[in-house]
Amino acid sequence: MDRKQERAFEEFVAESGDSLLRLATLLTSDTGLGEDVYQETLHRLAARWSRVANPRAFCRQVMRNIVIDQSRLKRRQVPQIRLAAEHDDSDPRSADPTSAVELRPALLDALRTLTPQQRMIVVLRYFDDRSENEVAGLLGVSTGTVKSAASRAMAHLREQPGISGLLTQTETDPTVQRIRYA
């Protein structure tokens, strides 16, 4: 990269870094692994910056590859410290049951119970707002697979104790209903 490209790269990271880190965290269901995946994604992007037409799509694909191919990552030896365990009652956010510090451990635990493909579908569809066609293309599966896997994943998440109370226990997404009753 020349200086101009470096500046463009830095601008992209400044603009998209937070959302990419959050995406990586959800895709891996682990804040530590998410940071590793984020960092490695940036390295790969920097190496091919001048050739990548859509950096965000590139990052999404790289993250997908890393998550699928877990063998490419060194597994962390130290168990993740749960934020809830460090929770301070004097923190005013503690009164908010839906604050990030309260929600994250339960949500990541629930996401971790999904298969990697289910997790990617749920995160890409509902967090990254990718269409079913986009997710299907990204994962190399059919649109029908995306729909059915998303449906199964939602059903599974409704049974997870950490977040079950937050979900409605009903399937009101018309897309899901169409699949089920078609």
Added chain:
Amino acid sequence: MPDTDEDILRQLMVRSTDDLFAPPAAATAAIRRQRRRRLRTRAIGAAGTAAAAGVAVGVLVSSSPSPRPAQAGRGGSGTENATPPIRLAAQQTLLSLSAAAAATPRPSGRFVVQAEDTDTTDVYPAGTQTSAGTTLKHQEILTETGKKTSVIDTTNGSVITYQDLSESGKDPFGDTPPAVLKNGTGTEPTNAQLDALPTSTEALRAALLAEAIQQDQPSFMMGPKPTDDDMVFEQAAQVLWDPNLSSDLRAALYKVLADTPGVQVKTDATDSSGRPAVEISRYEAWSKQEVEAFEDAKTGATLESAWVGPSANYAEDLYLSVTYTNTVPPDPYKS
């Protein structure tokens, strides 16, 4: 109010991560790695684990170096915690390397011929645009293996690189790597430029720091920045990689390292190819990266250098041989 469980899940995911912010140094670290690879045009990444199963003999502590987190999956990483009592052992080893370098004259010969090994793997995802204007339909894994020999003209810094393409993988971008690369004058430092560097410890440290500041531009970095010691160590390791240093300069570089806090030394390590080596390393807290150099104890010559981290990132450059000649040798890989 969200209408569906999908909407609720969306909000849960957004709210549970909205306090996560990307570390500002991440972009800078990625750029620096690219700069290193570009600057070191004659060096190649050689995959594999350095079998540095040596015994740690010491770490230099004169300030408060950051504790170095354990590096998973890699041996020979040295002591984890710096302790002053063994400080002299590390310094003594570096001064011994300095003495060995001082006693090893620079070989004569206009051209430095460096044979190196390549073994790198890159993954290109589906959807990546190629230089030919096409889009990859499937993920491609590019593995570059083989050998490369660079010929450096020490009088003008030009470089000719012969590449052994017989084992090279297919490039998904449609690029055909050339068998011979020619880079013009000034690509590498000349002997005259290297000889112009000071050889007193204090002046050399100042020169290394000035060069590092010019290269890294830390004032423009976002987030954590390298310390002066970080920059001096990395710059010294970078200069040590040049095989055609004068004996005085190489000796002085080791003395600079002996005065740099946080440097770790192991005496009976081995490089990736199994050669006995002294491993010199230093962890940079700001970049979460360890910079390593493997040196020949008998001559003070660098055998290998490596960057470990952050996370699973790893890169290393390994010399197979370094020779000197007064004529440009032919392509050793041309059949």
